[in-house]
Amino acid sequence: xxxxxxxxxxxxxxxxxxxxxKWMQVFSNKHPIFETNVVFYSIFKRxxxxxxxxxxxxxxxxxxxxxxxxxxxxxxxxxxxx
Numbered sequence: 001x002x003x004x005x006x007x008x009x010x011x012x013x014x015x016x017x018x019x020x021x022k023w024m025q026v027f028s029n030k031h032p033i034f035e036t037n038v039v040f041y042s043i044f045k046r047x048x049x050x051x052x053x054x055x056x057x058x059x060x061x062x063x064x065x066x067x068x069x070x071x072x073x074x075x076x077x078x079x080x081x082x
Contacts, residue, residue, distance in 0.1 A: 019040065022041065027068055036058045036061065
């Protein structure tokens with residue numbers, strides 16, 4: 001079951017289409033104060049070199065339904081499966 005919001009889907013689509021990111025990890029997604037850190041990776045699970053630092057930091061509570069530190073395949077997340 002996938003409970004991604006529209007803004008989360010838009011962010012994933014942006015990195016999938018513009019940076020060819022296939023994998024992601026989230027950190028601090030359930031913390032009430034710290035912003036959520038989202039790290040995007042290539043198909044070979046290497047961190048994107050051209051990823052802007054501002055893209056890693058998002059609003060508090062984004063991707064709350066995901067487990068912190070786990071790798072997620074972006075196309076599968078967008079289909080609706082985790």
